[in-house]
Amino acid sequence: MKLPVSRRDFLQTTALGAAAVSVLPKPLFAAEAGGRLKVGFIGTGNQGMGLIKRVLRFDLADIVAVCDVNEGSHGYRDPGHFYGREPAKKMVEDHGKRHKGKAAHECKAYADFRDLLADPQIDAVFAIVPDHWHAPVSILAAKAGKHVYCEKPLTLTVAEGREIMAAVDEAGVVFQVGSQERSNPVSQFVCNSVKNGAIGDVTRIETVVGYNNKVGPGPGWSADPVPKEFDYKMWLGPAPQVPYHHDRCLYRFRFNYDYSGGQITNFGAHSNDMAHWGMGMDTSGPTEIQCNHAEFLPEGSLFNTATVTSYRCKYPNGVELVCKSSEEKVQTRFEGSNGWMQTGYAGTTASSPELLKGLPDKNGPDGIDPHSAHMKNFVESVQGDATVNAPLEVGHASAVLCHIANAAIRRYPEHGDEVLKWDAEAERFTNSDGANDMLARPRRAPWDDLA
Template sequence: MLTRRTFFQSSIVAGGSLVAGAPLVLPARLFGAQAPSERVRVGFIGTGNQGMGLLKRFLAAELGEVVAVCDVNEGSFGYKELDHFYGRLPAKQLVEADAKKRIKSGVVPTCEAYADFRKLLDRQDIDAVVIVVPDHWHRIISVLALEAGKDVYCEKPLTFSVADGRPLIDAVRKHKKVFQTGSHERSNPVSQFVCEAAKSGKIGTLQKIVTKVGYNNKVGPGPGWQPMPVPATFDYRAWLGPAPEAAYHVDRCLYRFRFHYDYSGGQITNFGAHCNDMAHWGMGLDVGGPTEIECLDAKFLPAGSLFNTATETRFRCKYANGVELICESGPEMVQTRFEGTTGWLQTGYKGTTASDPALLKDCPPAAKGTSDPHSAHLANFVECVKTRKEPRAPVEVGNSSAVLCHIANAMIRLFPETGPVVAKWDAQNEKFIDNDDANRMLVREVRNPWG
C-alpha cells in the first residue's frame, strides 16, 4: 500500500524545479486546501532570528503542518535586536496560536518543543526538517536528518568548511532525499531575471563580476572581556556541540555567532553566500570554482576581542572562462554586478539597475508578503518534497557557493601574515595547489562525540 509516508520516501524523480524568471506564484496545492493526510509534516530545528522568520512565513503561506520545534534556548530576549524574544517555547506558542486561529472547530493540534534535535529526528511522523542553526552544526544535523529519513531544508552557508561538503552530498544522494540550501535568491524573480540575462549574453561576453557584502552590523566586547554566567534557560554546552570549549558570553551566541570563526565565517559566509552564489549562477557555473584567488585587503579587531572575523575585506578570483570576480565589503548587505562587453546589470537589496533601461524591460517587480523570496524558496522545497523533483538550490549548488566563501576566508585569515598572495585552486579536487597553510584551513576540528 502506498502511504503518504512511503510516497515521500521514494526515490527522487528526474526533473527540474519551477522555471527561472517565471512569476512568483505559489501553487494552490501547497496551501491549506488539501486534506490533512496530504500535508507535509515538518519540524523546525533552530528557532532564533532566522528560524523564527522562516517559521512565520511557513505558517502564513500554509505550506504544511509544523508538528515540532527545537532549540537549545527555551526562550530569551536579545537576538538580532534586544527586544527579539525567540527560542523553542515562543516558537511552540506561535505554531499553536496559528493552528487555533485556523481551526474553527475540533481538536487543535499541539506542537512539541524539544531541546535536543535528536529527539525530533526520532519521530517517524515527520517528513521534513528546516535546519536554521549556527554554521558549525549544519553538516552534522543535516546528515543525521538524512539518515533519519527526512527531507532537508538547511540554511546557507551550507557548510562550515570545505571538508564538510562531500560527506553531505554523499548522504543526500545515498538516502535519495530532497535537499534545499537556503539560498533564497534562487527563488527571487528579480535575481532570476538578472542572473539569467547575464548568463544568456544580454550584456555581451561576461568579463567581470563585483559582489558586495555588508560591514559587520554588531559590535562585540574588546580585549579584556569577561565571561558571563550561562542563563538557566540556555543549554550552552549543547549549543557549542562540536566547537572548541569556550567561556560563555552572550555575544558569542544567538545572532552574533557569525562574528566568530569557531562557529561561522563572518559576513563572507553570511551575505557572501548570497551574492557569490549569484555570481556563479550568472556565469553559468553552478558547480565549480575559480582557478585562483587572492585576498587584496583585510581588517580585523584588536587581538583579544571577542569577535574575530574580518571586519572589512576585499578578494579577487579568476575563472577558467576568463571572468574576474571581486568581492568587497561595503554599505550594501548584498549586491551583485555583472559587467559584459556591451553593458552591465546590477541587483541587490536596494534595487536593480542597468547600463541601458531597455535591459530591464521584462524584469519582474520585487515580491512582498507571503510571496517574498524566503516564502517562495520554502514553497519550492515543499513542492519538491511532494513531487520528488530537484529544488532550486540543491546540495551541489549550495556546496559550491559555500566553498568559494571558505577558500576566500582561508586567504583572508592568512592575509595579516602573508599580504596579497595569489593562490592556485583546484576546484575539482577542492584543494589549494602548493599552499599547505591555506589547505590546513579547509578542515575544521570537530570535538567529540560529534567527530
C-alpha cells in the same frame, strides 16, 4: 532532557534506523496518502522564527515540532525579540487555534534535535541553526530519512560539503539550500539574462558583503554565567570548549570563526552565489584567489572574523570577480562586452533600459515573497511537483568560494600579496599547505563521527 548516548544509539532508536537508510522511497512523504507535509523546525532564533511565520502565513505545511537549545530568551538581533523553543511552540499553536480551531494540532518542543529526528510523524526538517551545526544536523537528518531545508551558508568548512552530499545521496532525500535569491524572480531574471548573453561575454563581476552589524567585547573580556534556560554545552556541540559569554551565541555567533565565516559567508553566500549563477558556473569555482585587504579587531576580542575585506578571484573563462565590504545596496554587478546589469537591495539597474524589459516584481505573480517562495519550492519538491531551486551541489560551490576567500583573508597580511591557486575539482590549493589546513577542522566528540 537526557541526551542520547551516541549517534549510533540515536539511529537504532529512530523509526527508520541505519539499515533502512539505503532503501528509502523517493520521495519519502507521509502525505502521499492524502495528508499534509509535516515538518519540524530545528533552530528557533532570529531566522528560524521568521521562517516559521512564513510557513504559517502561507499555510505551506503543518509544523508539528520545534527544537532549540534555548527554552526562551531575549538577546537576539533586536532587544525586543523573545525567541526559543517555547515561544515558537506557542506561536505555532496560537496560530492553529485562530485559524483551525479544534482541528489545530499540537506542536512538540524538543531541546535536542536528535529527539525531533526520531519522531516518525515528521517528513522534513528546516535546519536554521548556527553554521557549525549545519553539517551534523543535515547528515543526521538525512540518515533519519528526513528531507532537509538547510540555511545558507551550507557548511562551516569545505570538507563538510562532501560529507553532506554523501549522506544525502545515500538516503535519497530532497535537499534545499536556503539561498532564497534562487527563488527571487528579480534575481532569476538578472542572472538568467546574463547567462544567456544579454550583456555579451561577462568580463568582470563585483559582489558586496556587509560590515559587521554588532559590536562585541574587546580583549580582557570575562565570562558570563550561563542562563538556566540555555543549554550552552549543546549549543557549542562540535565547536571548541570555551567560556560562555552572551555575545558569543544566538544572533552574534556569525562574528566568531569557531561558528561561522563572518560576513564573507553570511552575505557572500548570496552575492557570490549569484555571480556563479550568472556565469553559468553553478557547481564550479575559481582558479586563483587573492586577498587585497583585510582588517580585524584587536587580538583577544570575542569577535574575531574580519571586519573589512576585499579579495579577487579569477575563473577559467577569464572572468575576474571582486568581492568587497561595503554599505552599498548592490549585491552583484555583472559587466560584459555589451553592457552591464546589477541587482541588490536598492533595486535593479542596467546600462540600457532594453535590458530590463520584462523585469518582474520580486514577490512574483502570486504576491509571495522570495523567502516564502523558496520554502514553497522545497515543499513542492518533496511532493514531487517541482525540483529544488537551490540544489545541494550549487550551495556547496557557493560556500566553497566563501571558505577559500576566508582562507586567503586569514593569511593576510602575513603572506602579503600571496595568490592562492585553486583546483576546483580536487577542492585543494595547489601552492599552499597552510591554506589547505583551513579547508577542514576537527569536531569535538560525539560529533566527530557521523558516519
